[in-house]
Amino acid sequence: MKKVYLDYAATTSVDPRVVKAMLPYFTKKFGNTMSLHQFGREQAETVEKSRKIIADFIGAKNPEEIVFTSSATESNNLALKGVAFANRFKKKDHLIVSKVEHDCVLESSRWLKSQGFEVDYLSVDKDGFVDLDKLKKLIKENTLLVSVIHGNNEIGTVQDIKTIGRICKEKNIYFHTDASQSYGKIPLDVEKMNIDLLTASSHKVYGPKGVGILYVRKGVLIEPILHGGGHENKLRSSTVNVAAIVGFAKATKILKKEGKSETKKLEKLRNYLIDKLQKNIKNTKLNGHPTKRLSNNINMSFFGAEGESLVLELDSQGVMVSTGSACSSKTLVPSHVLLAIGLQPQEAHGSLRISLGRFTKKADVDYAIKKIIDTVKKIRKISIFSYE
Amino acid sequence: MSNGFYTEETIEHFRHPHNFGEIKNPDAYGEAGNIICGDIMSLYLKIRKSKDKEIIADIKFRTYGCAAAIATSSVVTDLVKGKTIDEALKIDKDNVVKTLKGLPPIKIHCSVLAIDALSEALYQYLKKHKREVPPDLKKRHDHVEKEKKSIDERYHHWQLRK
Numbered sequence: 001m002k003k004v005y006l007d008y009a010a011t012t013s014v015d016p017r018v019v020k021a022m023l024p025y026f027t028k029k030f031g032n033t034m035s036l037h038q039f040g041r042e043q044a045e046t047v048e049k050s051r052k053i054i055a056d057f058i059g060a061k062n063p064e065e066i067v068f069t070s071s072a073t074e075s076n077n078l079a080l081k082g083v084a085f086a087n088r089f090k091k092k093d094h095l096i097v098s099k100v101e102h103d104c105v106l107e108s109s110r111w112l113k114s115q116g117f118e119v120d121y122l123s124v125d126k127d128g129f130v131d132l133d134k135l136k137k138l139i140k141e142n143t144l145l146v147s148v149i150h151g152n153n154e155i156g157t158v159q160d161i162k163t164i165g166r167i168c169k170e171k172n173i174y175f176h177t178d179a180s181q182s183y184g185k186i187p188l189d190v191e192k193m194n195i196d197l198l199t200a201s202s203h204k205v206y207g208p209k210g211v212g213i214l215y216v217r218k219g220v221l222i223e224p225i226l227h228g229g230g231h232e233n234k235l236r237s238s239t240v241n242v243a244a245i246v247g248f249a250k251a252t253k254i255l256k257k258e259g260k261s262e263t264k265k266l267e268k269l270r271n272y273l274i275d276k277l278q279k280n281i282k283n284t285k286l287n288g289h290p291t292k293r294l295s296n297n298i299n300m301s302f303f304g305a306e307g308e309s310l311v312l313e314l315d316s317q318g319v320m321v322s323t324g325s326a327c328s329s330k331t332l333v334p335s336h337v338l339l340a341i342g343l344q345p346q347e348a349h350g351s352l353r354i355s356l357g358r359f360t361k362k363a364d365v366d367y368a369i370k371k372i373i374d375t376v377k378k379i380r381k382i383s384i385f386s387y388e
Numbered sequence: 389m390s391n392g393f394y395t396e397e398t399i400e401h402f403r404h405p406h407n408f409g410e411i412k413n414p415d416a417y418g419e420a421g422n423i424i425c426g427d428i429m430s431l432y433l434k435i436r437k438s439k440d441k442e443i444i445a446d447i448k449f450r451t452y453g454c455a456a457a458i459a460t461s462s463v464v465t466d467l468v469k470g471k472t473i474d475e476a477l478k479i480d481k482d483n484v485v486k487t488l489k490g491l492p493p494i495k496i497h498c499s500v501l502a503i504d505a506l507s508e509a510l511y512q513y514l515k516k517h518k519r520e521v522p523p524d525l526k527k528r529h530d531h532v533e534k535e536k537k538s539i540d541e542r543y544h545h546w547q548l549r550k
Binding site for chain 1: 394399402403405408419425426427428429430450451452453454455456457458494542543
């Protein structure tokens with residue numbers, strides 16, 4: 001059976017060119033970056049080269065501002081917890097976090113709350129954009145950090161982070177953005193965008209799993225959350241994962257060269273897919289902003305059909321996508337992002353996230369369109385609601 | 389094919405559900421909703437009297453919900469078809485789960501939903517014919533009605549098929 005993977009927002013396959021670049025670092029080039037001998041030094045140099053590639057890609061002035069971590073989750077934890085604890089003595093203990101953050105930001109903020117920090121959650125409009133007036137109102141004397149995701153992982157909406165960055169800069173507040181989904185799809189410039197901390201992840205951009213970065217602007221007061229040998233400028237102790245870092249750097253190099261044309265290709269495919277689904281299936285709703293969205297993201301609700309059923313039936317037909325339905329979550333609660341943009345629980349219940357990627361072909365999209373049309377019809381036929 | 393989360397039996401019932409659809413002029417109708425996840429199920433029964441027995445001659449379902457909700461609906465119709473009302477009243481969620489060779493713990497409530505819809509249909513039937521309602525069934529009905537009210541509020545602007 002044909003297999004069509006349309007869940008690139010969950011993870012991507014490693015580009016063969018990245019694999020090739022990584023391979024020597026498992027066998028011949030295996031030294032520990034902390035070792036004094038040549039095998040160690042050689043590895044340390046490789047990591048610094050990789051750091052420079054990634055720093056340049058996001059417009060960071062100094063490569064030392066890039067901290068390698070194990071994942072976006074770790075980077076986001078480090079950003080929030082590290083900054084919160086480092087600045088506590090200044091009586092700056094108030095954080096503002098958007099309601100549409102990834103769970104790792106939300107959960108970190110909730111934990112900080114349990115540790116005595118103050119957290120406000122910034123609401124969004126029906127398209128998923130944070131309310132900038134509300135942000136200004138939430139900022140107060142003791143506000144330390146604002147965290148807003150760049151490209152939303154569920155609904156694809158891309159925030160105006162440049163303006164958010166400016167607001168924060170004017171008020172002398174740290175600005176963190178989770179750019180895990182936008183890295184490589186939208187040009188990033190930490191200087192122009194006034195970003196103090198930025199998270200990105202390798203496995204979302206055809207690099208290996210197990211490596212991410214946190215950009216930390218020089219001068220930002222931050223504490224490590226992992227203590228030990230003092231790796232990564234004392235911010236992240238752990239033996240350095242050189243092979244993965246080499247892979248992330250190579251994936252970034254490819255994005256630098258091909259990212260722009262890839263984004264164009266994906267946007268075209270994305271719009272085609274949205275158009276076909278809207279024309280062929282009645283009673284749908286596109287979630288997120290129609291144009292200011294990630295090049296590869298489609299999120300739609302199909303009224304009268306439940307998301308987990310849709311995902312599993314599509315899976316049986318070889319099409320792999322995901323859903324924000326309550327039925328597919330461990331807590332039986334619908335996606336917090338879909339609820340934050342004002343969807344009724346039943347609308348979130350029938351949502352599908354379809355995300356395209358580098359290896360998606362037009363024929364794959366056509367196959368998926370056909371299967372989605374059939375599947376929605378099939379599931380609606382069983383449904384108590386009449387939305388055929 | 390099992391998918392690691394659901395058993396083969398569950399996937400099979402989900403993909404090829406038995407007895408879905410509706411019965412015109414049913415002798416009994418039951419509807420139940422689950423306030424936790426928002427799933428909703430309806431059952432239509434045709435009851436035939438033969439000698440002193442009342443047999444469920446036909447049964448159909450419509451369900452809005454996840455794979456487990458659809459699979460448990462399908463199983464309930466299988467378990468009930470051809471049974472007497474007294475026999476049908478004895479069917480519980482464990483029978484449903486056993487037929488599917490297990491459900492993930494988080495999906496057990498789907499089997500409860502299927503039994504709720506069945507109980508509701510049987511309650512409505514007994515009520516309509518002014519028959520004695522067993523206390524357990526009455527209790528179940530009160531519970532279903534309560535949940536149903538909150539579900540109806542949630543879906544008030546959606547088009548029900550009835």
